[in-house]
Amino acid sequence: MKIIIVGGVAAGMSAAAKASRVDSSAEITIYEKTDIVSWGACGLPYYVGDFYQDPKNMIARPVEKFIESGMDIRIFHEVIGVDTNKKEITVKNLKTGEILKDSYDKLMIATGASAIIPPIKNIDAKGVYLLKSFDDGLTLKEEMLKDEYQDIIIIGAGYIGVEVIEAAKHLNKRSIRVIQLTDRILTESFDKEITDVLEDEIKSHQDVNLHLSEMVQEILTKDGKVCGIKTDKGEYKADLVVLAAGVRPNTQFLKDTGIQMLGNGALVVDEYGKTSIDSIYSAGDCATVYHTVRKENVYIPLATTANKLGRVVGENLGGKNVAFHGTLGSAAIKVLDMEAGRTGITENEAKKLGINYKTVFVRDKDHTNYYPGQTDIFVKFIYNAETKVLLGAQIAGKKGAVLRVDALAVTIYAGLRVDEIGMMDFCYAPPFARTWDVMNVAGNVAK
Numbered sequence: 111m112k113i114i115i116v117g118g119v120a121a122g123m124s125a126a127a128k129a130s131r132v133d134s135s136a137e138i139t140i141y142e143k144t145d146i147v148s149w150g151a152c153g154l155p156y157y158v159g160d161f162y163q164d165p166k167n168m169i170a171r172p173v174e175k176f177i178e179s180g181m182d183i184r185i186f187h188e189v190i191g192v193d194t195n196k197k198e199i200t201v202k203n204l205k206t207g208e209i210l211k212d213s214y215d216k217l218m219i220a221t222g223a224s225a226i227i228p229p230i231k232n233i234d235a236k237g238v239y240l241l242k243s244f245d246d247g248l249t250l251k252e253e254m255l256k257d258e259y260q261d262i263i264i265i266g267a268g269y270i271g272v273e274v275i276e277a278a279k280h281l282n283k284r285s286i287r288v289i290q291l292t293d294r295i296l297t298e299s300f301d302k303e304i305t306d307v308l309e310d311e312i313k314s315h316q317d318v319n320l321h322l323s324e325m326v327q328e329i330l331t332k333d334g335k336v337c338g339i340k341t342d343k344g345e346y347k348a349d350l351v352v353l354a355a356g357v358r359p360n361t362q363f364l365k366d367t368g369i370q371m372l373g374n375g376a377l378v379v380d381e382y383g384k385t386s387i388d389s390i391y392s393a394g395d396c397a398t399v400y401h402t403v404r405k406e407n408v409y410i411p412l413a414t415t416a417n418k419l420g421r422v423v424g425e426n427l428g429g430k431n432v433a434f435h436g437t438l439g440s441a442a443i444k445v446l447d448m449e450a451g452r453t454g455i456t457e458n459e460a461k462k463l464g465i466n467y468k469t470v471f472v473r474d475k476d477h478t479n480y481y482p483g484q485t486d487i488f489v490k491f492i493y494n495a496e497t498k499v500l501l502g503a504q505i506a507g508k509k510g511a512v513l514r515v516d517a518l519a520v521t522i523y524a525g526l527r528v529d530e531i532g533m534m535d536f537c538y539a540p541p542f543a544r545t546w547d548v549m550n551v552a553g554n555v556a557k
Contacts, residue, residue, distance in 0.1 A: 111136040113427050114199060114214040116189045117360075118147035120413055121394030121420030122220030123171075126181060128424025136428060138181060139212065141201055143188040146244045147173045152413050154247040155270060158254055159277025165248060192217070194367050194387050216389050216427050219364065219377060220420065223357035223395035223411055228265075232329035237336030238351045241270055250352065259349040260284035263339055265326050267295035269443055271354035272308075275318060276446055287319045287346055288312070289326050289339070296450075299441055301457045303471045304450060304504045307488050311448045318446075357411060359396040372398060376409040381433040383423035391427065393419040402436035403455045403501055403522065404463060410439045440519045442512040451515030454502030454522045457492050468495045470528075470556040474548040476507050481540040487511055489552045491528060498527040498556070510542065514549055528556035 113129060115122045118140045126140055140147070146169065153168040166172075176183050184201075190209075191200035198213050225242040227233060239250045253259060254277070262278045264271050267290035278286045288295075294305045295312075312320050321341070329351060330338040338347045359375040370378040370386035377385050377392040381400060384391050395411035399419060415437050422434040442451040460467040469492050476487040487507035493500050503518040505511040521531055532553030538545055546554075 111429070112213065112215045113138045113218070114212060114216075115140045115218045115220060116199070117220035117222055117394070117396070118142035118173075118183060118185075119149060119151075119220065119222055119394070120416040121222075121397075121423070122218065123148040123176070124417045124420030125218055125220065125391075125393065125424035125427060126176075128421050129427040130181065132425055132428025132430060140176075140181065140183045141187045141189050141199075142173075142183060142185050143204060144244065145173065145185045147171075147176065147183060147185070149244060150413055151242065151244075154241050155273035155277045157247050158241065158251045158274065159280040160251070160255065161277075161280060165244070168244070168247075189221075190363050192364060192367050192390075194369075194390065197389060214389070216391065218383075218423055218427060219361070219385070219390065219392040219396060220394045221360040221396045223359050225353065226356045226358050227353070228326070228355050230265075230326050230329060232331055233353070235329045235331045235336050236334055237349070238329055238353055240353055241274065242357065253350055254278070254281055254283075261347050261349045262286050262352070263346060263348040263350070264288045264352045264354060265339075266290065266354035266356065267320070267322075268298070268354060268356060269296070269441075271352070272296065272312075272443060272445055274352050274354060275312065276444065279315070279318070279446065284317065285319070285347075286317055287321065287348075289321045289324050289341060291323070291325055293323045295320070295322075296443070299439075299443075299452050299456070300450065300504055301490060303490050304452075304488060304506050307506045308445045308448060308450055311446055315446060357395065359409070361396050372407075372409055374409060378407050379419075381435070382426050382431065383419055383434065384426070391423045393423045400434070400436040401455075402438060404459065408439070410437060412437075412439070412441060414440070438519050438522055440515065442515065448506060448508055449512045450504065450506040451512035452502070452504040453515050453519040454500070455492060456502055456504070457490075460492055460501060465501070466495045467492055467501065468556065469493075470552055472548060472552045472555055474551050475544060476510055476548070477543055478540040485509070487548050489514075489548050491531075491552050491556055493528050493556060498529060499525055500528055500531065505548075514547075518549065528553045532556075 149169040186204040225240045325342045328340040361375040377397045394416040398407035401408045425432045440453040485508040490504045492502035536547040
């Protein structure tokens with residue numbers, strides 16, 4: 111069995127490691143266009159913010175260790191074409207420019223995603239940086255550490271954009287400005303009740319300015335370098351600009367293969383990680399994943415899902431027939447002194463799906479009033495109006511919010527009703543919760 115894996119980050123290396131254990135006789139070749147494999151991009155904002163100094167902390171296992179274990183990893187090799195009829199790939203050696211061919215019995219696409227570059231004038235000016243690749247992180251940190259760069263502008267208020275706020279804060283930058291095209295931050299993950307709370311947290315910091323419903327039109331330059339930005343509402347000084355406008359699957363090289371894709375280019379896969387072409391599999395930020403509440407294939411680029419579906423694909427590349435049961439899209443983010451988590455579907459998704467739903471939003475306290483440090487905690491439930499089954503949940507607070515979401519993810523997976531959550535036996539002690547935890551309260555308020 112000859113297996114080729116295109117891409118050596120989370121999903122690709124999870125699949126390679128599992129496939130090699132399932133079928134030790136398989137010939138496995140991994141093509142990776144960089145020289146870094148098996149690393150986690152989620153650590154990039156915190157590296158840039160100097161929360162830790164060694165970038166190797168993001169690497170789960172060095173490429174040398176994989177090679178020592180017998181894996182055939184070819185770094186600086188980019189796959190530029192796939193012939194599905196011949197079961198053949200075309201590869202470019204990025205060091206020499208040489209073009210070569212290789213054949214496969216089974217192929218896995220794990221090429222991840224790239225940063226979206228919006229059509230902004232002078233977007234390629236010196237001083238505009240992305241934060242998606244390993245090298246992006248190295249470059250941006252070097253620049254962010256420079257004392258002369260004090261006015262930081264972040265374009266985009268998704269996960270990366272919001273996390274870069276904290277990175278700049280940790281470096282004690284004088285001015286941090288976030289420009290977001292829509293009227294809310296984190297619009298795809300959280301409903302307005304929760305983003306209102308998170309936006310208030312951002313606005314409470316005097317050195318951070320949040321601009322919503324504002325479009326960046328031009329990067330202003332002086333002597334070829336960034337000096338500010340121009341939007342549809344004004345001009346702002348900038349020493350450095352971080353572009354965090356979202357990601358797009360790296361699947362352009364597959365456009366003529368006939369593989370089924372979503373509109374954004376994400377490869378559609380079934381529960382076995384198989385694409386519409388029998389011998390080709392995919393997982394990670396270039397592929398869809400089945401959503402257990404929405405009952406459809408969706409694009410949710412998360413490291414957790416990439417690793418899990420990658421592992422399943424590895425088993426199936428090795429000859430097994432293992433199904434992945436799907437995702438709830440569980441995710442979390444730290445927003446300065448607050449944290450927020452979500453699982454299942456949002457209210458907006460429930461509307462789009464035509465579900466007869468209800469919601470409840472509760473503001474409560476995270477623990478007892480007589481233990482120091484009591485703060486507000488906010489919970490939103492989205493549930494089926496007829497069956498009362500929980501469909502989605504979001505929590506924001508100063509501490510303990512995100513870990514509560516894990517319990518609600520299990521609740522959704524198990525198909526429990528909100529009244530059952532109201533009487534659920536959650537942990538209690540004065541430093542951690544109240545006798546009726548906020549999740550109990552939300553479940554009891556829901557009717």
